[in-house]
Amino acid sequence: MxxxxxxLFLLLxxxxxxxxxxxxxxATLTKLRYLDILRxxxxxxxxxxxxxxxxxxxxxxxxxxxxxxxxxAVGKKFGxxxxxxxxxxxxxxxxATGVPLTDEAINQAKNSDAVLMGSIGGNTATSPWYKLSxxxxxxAGLLKLRKSLNLFANxxxxxxxxxxxxxxxxxxxxxxxxxxxxxxRELTGGLYFGARETKEVDGVMTAVDTLTYNExxxxxxxxxxFDIAMKRRKKVTSVDKANVLDSSRLWRSMVEEVAKDYPQVxxxxxxxxxxxxxxxxDPKQFDVILTENMFGDILSDEASMVTxxxxxxxxxxxxxxKFGLYEPSxxxxxxxxxxxxxxxxxxxxxxxxxLRYSFDLxxxxxxxxxxxxxxxxxxxxxxxxxxxxxxxxAAVKQVGTKEMGDLIVQHLQ
Ligand code: IPM
Ligand code: MG
Numbered sequence: 001m002x003x004x005x006x007x008l009f010l011l012l013x014x015x016x017x018x019x020x021x022x023x024x025x026x027a028t029l030t031k032l033r034y035l036d037i038l039r040x041x042x043x044x045x046x047x048x049x050x051x052x053x054x055x056x057x058x059x060x061x062x063x064x065x066x067x068x069x070x071x072x073a074v075g076k077k078f079g080x081x082x083x084x085x086x087x088x089x090x091x092x093x094x095x096a097t098g099v100p101l102t103d104e105a106i107n108q109a110k111n112s113d114a115v116l117m118g119s120i121g122g123n124t125a126t127s128p129w130y131k132l133s134x135x136x137x138x139x140a141g142l143l144k145l146r147k148s149l150n151l152f153a154n155x156x157x158x159x160x161x162x163x164x165x166x167x168x169x170x171x172x173x174x175x176x177x178x179x180x181x182x183x184x185r186e187l188t189g190g191l192y193f194g195a196r197e198t199k200e201v202d203g204v205m206t207a208v209d210t211l212t213y214n215e216x217x218x219x220x221x222x223x224x225x226f227d228i229a230m231k232r233r234k235k236v237t238s239v240d241k242a243n244v245l246d247s248s249r250l251w252r253s254m255v256e257e258v259a260k261d262y263p264q265v266x267x268x269x270x271x272x273x274x275x276x277x278x279x280x281x282d283p284k285q286f287d288v289i290l291t292e293n294m295f296g297d298i299l300s301d302e303a304s305m306v307t308x309x310x311x312x313x314x315x316x317x318x319x320x321x322k323f324g325l326y327e328p329s330x331x332x333x334x335x336x337x338x339x340x341x342x343x344x345x346x347x348x349x350x351x352x353x354x355l356r357y358s359f360d361l362x363x364x365x366x367x368x369x370x371x372x373x374x375x376x377x378x379x380x381x382x383x384x385x386x387x388x389x390x391x392x393x394a395a396v397k398q399v400g401t402k403e404m405g406d407l408i409v410q411h412l413q
Contacts, residue, residue, distance in 0.1 A: 048081040049359055052112030057091040057138060058332025059342035059401075060118025066344035066405030067116060067351040070371075073409040074355070074364050085112060089145060090120025090138035090332075091129045100141030106148045109325075114358035116351055117327035123334045147188050149325065151317035152217070153224045154185040154296065155353070156329055158303035158313060160283075163376040166387035167308035170280060181286040182232065183303055184225040185296025187317055189217045190247070192293050213247045213292065218254035224318075225290035226262040235287035236267040239275045239295055251292060272299070279303055304329055309384040311343030314350040316357050324358045326350040340400045343382040345372055348408055371411035380407050 053068070055061040071082045087108045089101050100120075109115050121138040124130045129138055145151075160168060160178040168175055194210030222238070229236045238255040240248035252269055259267045270278070272295045278285065279302050289299060304313035310330040317325040328346030336342055348368060356365035376385075379396040382404055387393055399407065 047079070048083060050111075050113045051082050051084050051354070052087045052109050052115035053084045054087045054089045054109075054115060054117040054120075054327075055092075056089060056118045056120040056332065057122055058119055058334045058337040060090075060120065060332055062118075062338070062340065062342055062401050063328065063344040063347040064116065064118040066401060066408075067347040069405045070348050070368060070408055070412070071116075071351050071355075073412055074367060077367070077412060078361070078364050080361070080364070087112075087115065089117075089141045091122050091127065093141060094129055094132070094136065094138065099136060100138050101144050106145065109145060109149060112323075114323060114354045115325045116347075116354060117325060118347060119328065119330065119332035121332045121334075127334070143192060145325070146317060147193065149323065150188065150319040151325055152186060152188040153221055153318045154183075154187040154315060155228070155318070156183040156185060156296075156300040156303070156313060156315045157181070158183060158300070158307050160307050161312070161373065161376055163373070163379075164308040164312070164385055166389070166392050167381075167385045168306060169388075170283070170306055174280075174282065176284055179283040179286070179306075181283065181289060181303060182228055183289045183296055183300045184221065184228060184291070185300060186213075186217065186221040186292045187296075188293075189213050190293035211245065211247050211294075213250060215250065215254050218251050219258055222255045222258040222290060223261075225288050226258060226265050226267075229265045229288040230262065233287040234265045236265055237270050237275070237286055237289050238267060239270050239272050239289055239291035239299065241272050241295075242269065243271060247292070255290065275299060276302060280306060300329055309343060310346070311382065311384045312345050312349070314346050314353055316350070316353040318357060322358050324354060326354040326358075340402060341383050342401050343384050344401050344405050345382070345408075348372065348405070367412050368408070370413065371408045374411045375404070375407045380404065 053064060055064045068084060074080070075082050085108060087105050088096055089105055093100050093102065093105065120142055122129055134140065159180045160175065162178060165175055165178070190213060191209050191211045194212045196209045198205065198207040200206065225236055238252070240251045242248040242252045255267070259265065275289070276299065279299065283306055291299065301310065304310040307313065313329040315327055315329045328350055330346055333342060349372060352365040352368035355361040380399050381396045382401070383398060386398055387396060
């Protein structure tokens, strides 16, 4: 028989259990609420990125200023902060320090999340920088930076905007629906970094440049090329000169080895002279062009010109980390420097590549790319992308560097 006292104890015991359950439940709910608040705060918290900025020479400072303007607008819109640190490189560094790239500048670049660059160098015929010995000239700074940061993979997308067909020097039947290719250039090996010298041999001035590649250097760039192809139309054209060069024969066999790991990617080999011809004969055939340093330098200028202007071509130089150096593929154009007419689009698109590849900000990168397209669609052009035929000029509006930057900011969505 249960007596009254026992009933009382039972009641007390169960109410204690009940109370504890209520407390536990309340604690869990509070924890969840805090988590939610934390998550909300995290979302609201501004992400800050440290961007090294190499404005450089010629049109460099003008075009970089526009890219920063666009980045700041993106930051405001999407809640990020970009802090900039100026880094000296090229002719301006020679003037200030006597060398094109100081160790301090290399460290500044290394300590940045990514580096945005304009352009370096001057007029090779008239600038005093070109009276210096080769290792002290502006370009030597860029090569040293690429090597010091191990930036072996250079991506140069060449894409024909529908709106720029008029600026494309190719015939309409060749252009067709346009083209979209990615040049993957090896950037820290080959002729640019081999031993070189100029000396007198038996009374005759003789110059030697060495083209060296080892299997590891080829394998790692080939892998990058195939990885990129997997995210695109899954075709790789590996470009070499295997009918003459040993380095190209090794290149070919390494590419074949890497290709085995990418059964979904179609690949072909193409000789560089043929590739130069195919780029103007039928650019649509290309998806990813994978090639060594010097061939990539030359072919990327050619590819950019068939997109209308080198002022449209962005580029990313990457290593094995998230770090990257982002720069337009064009040069410093000293002839138009300071006139406010240079096309800032390649630099602005390079900033978009920085958001995509170094910071994983795809939405933000898309926004920039869409804004560029929209501005072109509305008929705004810098001088380099004006239609070539007189009659077609009236349909578009020519703008300067700053106006183009402003228009892209206004069109960010
Ligand atoms: C480029 C440039 C450089 C290169 C020069 C400036 C050294 O032409 O980025 O394509 O040849 O790599
Ligand atoms: Mg070049």
